[in-house]
Amino acid sequence: MKAAAFDYARPDTIAAACALLAADPDAKVMAGGQSLGPMLNLRLAQPSCLVDITRIRDLGRIEESDDAVVLGAVVTHAAIEDGRIADPSRGFLPRVARGIAYRAVRTRGTVGGSLAHADPAADWLSTLTALGAEILISGPHGARRHLPVGDFVRGAMSTALEPGEIVDGVRIPRLSAAARCGFHKICRKTGEFAEGMGVAVHDPERGVCRIVAGAGGGRPAVIEASRGAGSRLLARLVDAEAVREALIEAGVAGDEYRMRVHVAAVRRAVAEVVSP
Amino acid sequence: MTRLSLEVNGRPVTVEVAPRTHLADVLREQLLLTGTHIGCEHGVCGACTVEIDGEIARSCITFAVACEGARVRTIEGFDDDAxxxxxxxxxxxxxxxxxxxxxxxxxxxxxxxxxxxxxxxxxxxxxxxxxxxxxxxxxxxxxxxxxxxxxxxxxxxxxxxDPARWRGPAPGPDATATVAATAPSPTAPAAPRSAPAQATAPAPARPIAVEVGPVTVVDGETRFTESFVLEHPPEAVWALMSDPQRVAACMPGLTLDPPGPDGRLAGRMEVRLGPITAGFSGEGTATRDDSARRMVIEGRGRDRKSGSQAAGRVEYVLSDTAGPNATPATRVDCVIGFTLQGPLAQFGRSDLVRDLVARIGEAFARTVDLRLRAPGDATVAPVPLGGGSLLVGVLAGRLRRLLARLFGRGDA
The missing domain is CATH 1.10.150.120 ([2Fe-2S]-binding domain)
Incomplete structure (x- = not known):
């Protein structure tokens, strides 16, 4: 099908984009359009105006600091896959990027677009929750704020963005040298929406041990250890029954099949972290 | 229409396009480069793959206007490529x-x-x-x-x-001068937009746990149960929940017309879920049983934009229970079923239903609770769902299933 008619605007500053969005509640931000495009073509979405933010130079930025790297919102999955960013994750981000949909989607799909779309099956949502990343948000009149990814997402395709606000980037903390990460997703077909997704990040030097179950229908479920308790938690989560209990406690629900998928994804992610 | 300049297979071209026209259509219909095939037209099959600034992309979900200043290469442009x-x-x-x-x-x-x-x-x-x-x-x-x-x-x-290469989707800010196509000036002053209804609440909404039973699909109808407990005596809860007008007012996004003489209900529900927006207009009936404190609401509605149709039924019954300090409380058990037909039914993600209905139920329960705590007839706007980006309403049932059903088909 063809998309229904819409207006198109291509602002070159964040402020102009926010002003356009604030002025028209039915306007919609488009970055790479790899989730929105199909919804437009199927006429599931019929916005009055598309605000194309891919010509805003600031949104393609990479900012490095001692403890974190900021990726601008329109950095593509392919740029991450190809190592064209400063990588705070010691290879973990490129690895996750490689598994997102297909190459022809990754060249246009963006990290900020994925987060703002907040599809529970999206790779970045779970991965960046596990890494403890923060979403940077710009609003009308130059307002800026930031939120942890876990607080930014309110539910399936629902976020804390207010009218006139856009995601302008994501701040990802640097992992220390001893950190280990695991990622596993289960899809019926390569590149399709995931049915289950497990992400595990263990960074003992920074006192971080976070396990995330994604693709569950709502916001990512988080299992977290307090400082120093990471190894103990991981050792416990090698066991399937323990994983299932922890997931239920974290709010994961589903029929027997879905629960098994979630448990398997999380166990495999944990296994990567604890493997010698 | 927008005038668009780009480079296709090494040659500069200028075409007039509507913003909604995707790149594949421009290539095939206007430039007659029919080597680019259109298969699924929603980014699944890959038949329309072309190169944009040297990287492959799907031309059916890339709008032509977004390619202003880009270098596009189609299968016809690879003749001399080793x-x-x-x-x-x-x-x-x-x-x-x-x-x-x-x-x-x-x-x-x-x-x-x-x-x-x-x-x-x-x-x-x-x-x-x-x-x-x-x-x-x-x-x-x-x-x-x-x-x-x-x-x-x-x-x-x-x-x-190349470290200096643009890291966003091609072609990026260096391609050409910025053009605002058919849209208003980006520098237009930000008009105060209609803010999402703010609750003029006398007290903050308190969280209420909503239990959602398994979601099943039987003969095309999606069914589930929801239950929650309100810390108010059943008489008070029934006074509100026996009145469809007051029930409707607890649902964000739902507007009910004034009651008609024949008791039929009519109204409209605005749905906003991610990029999907819909406005369902419809009508229905409510049947109440005061002795059992039971209500059955049935209805059907149609989304004018997409032509999607929905029908549904909700039944709820109130029962006595005890609150945390043995105070009188009311348990509300709902049985909900709905069907959706038309374009919106295509978007089937049954795994999202549970999250959605739980949040709808929670927003409803919290608003009922707020209203019962509000003195007199103070106006209490519905508690918004998910920070305002998801405005979902349900006339105790009928329209609820429509939007849950947005995600309700299949198990993709």
Whole structure:
């Protein structure tokens, strides 16, 4: 099908984009359009105006600091896959990027677009929750704020963005040298929406041990250890029954099949972290 | 219409397009480059794959206006490309095509794979090529063709990463001057938008746990149960929940017309879920049983924009229970069923239903609670769902299923 008619605007500053969005509640931000495009073509979405933010130079930025790297919102999955960013994750981000949909989607799909779309099956949502990343948000009149990814997402395709606000980037903390990460997703077909997704990040030097179950229908479920308790938690989560209990406690629900998928994804992610 | 300039297969072209026109249509219909095929037209099959600024992309979900100033290369633009010449020979040798429909996209994706990854050990060609579908099931020949080109080694030197290269979707800010197509000036002052209804609440909404039973689909109807406990005596809860007008007022996004003489209900529900917006207009009936404190609401509605239709039924019954300090409280048990037909039904993600209905139920329960705590007839706006980006309403049932049903088909 063809998309229904819409207006198109291509602002070159964040402020102009926010002003356009604030002025028209039915306007919609488009970055790479790899989730929105199909919804437009199927006429599931019929916005009055598309605000194309891919010509805003600031949104393609990479900012490095001692403890974190900021990726601008329109950095593509392919740029991450190809190592064209400063990588705070010691290879973990490129690895996750490689598994997102297909190459022809990754060249246009963006990290900020994925987060703002907040599809529970999206790779970045779970991965960046596990890494403890923060979403940077710009609003009308130059307002800026930031939120942890876990607080930014309110539910399936629902976020804390207010009218006139856009995601302008994501701040990802640097992992220390001893950190280990695991990622596993289960899809019926390569590149399709995931049915289950497990992400595990263990960074003992920074006192971080976070396990995330994604693709569950709502916001990512988080299992977290307090400082120093990471190894103990991981050792416990090698066991399937323990994983299932922890997931239920974290709010994961589903029929027997879905629960098994979630448990398997999380166990495999944990296994990567604890493997010698 | 917008005048658009870009480079296609090395030649500058200028075309007039509507913003909604995707790149594949411009290439095929206006530039007559019919080598670019359109298969699914929503980014699944890969038949429309082209190169934009040297990277492969799907031209059916890339709008032409977004390509102002870009360099586009279609299958016709690879005639003189050495690597593609090898790929063509290999496709011929290995019988890598039958009907040819997927072939242009398949070859552009395959060439790109060899360009980027020919030197990668243990290259998993099947996984890498999984974004391009072949309905003749010619994958064995296609994979063999790509393997043979990979085995010959890369003919083109791997492109060195240019650190200054734009990291966003092509073409990026350096392509051309910024154009605002048919849209208002971006510098227009920000008009105060209609803010989401703010609750003029006398007290903050308190969280209420909503239990959602398993979601099942029987004969096309999606069914589930929801239960929650309100810390108010059943008489007070029933006073509110026996009145469809007051029930409706607790649902964000729902507007009910004043009651008609025949007792029929009519109204409209605004749904906003991610990029999907819909406005369902419809009517229904409510049947109450005061002695059992039971209500059945049935209805159907239609979304004018998409033409989608929905029908549903909700039944709820109130019962006595005890609150935390043995105070009187009310348990509300709902049985909900709905069907959805039309375009919105295409978007089937049954795994999202549970999250959605739980949040709808929670927003409703919290608003009922707020209203019962509000003195007199103070106006209490519905508690918004998910920070305002999801405004969902339900007339105790009927329209609720429509939007849950947005995600309700299949198990994709």
């Amino acid at each position: 690597l593609m010449a090898r790929m063509r020979r290999a496709f011929t040798t290995e019988h890598a095509l039958q009907c040819g429909y997927c072939t242009p996209g398949m070859m552009i994706a395959a060439r790109d794979l060899v360009r980027r990854k020919a030197a990668t050990p243990e290259l998993d060609i099947r996984t890498e090529m999984s974004g391009n579908l072949c309905r003749c099931t010619g994958y064995a020949g296609i994979v063999a063709a790509i393997e043979s080109v990979v085995a010959e080694g890369p003919a083109v030197p791997a492109t060195a990463a």
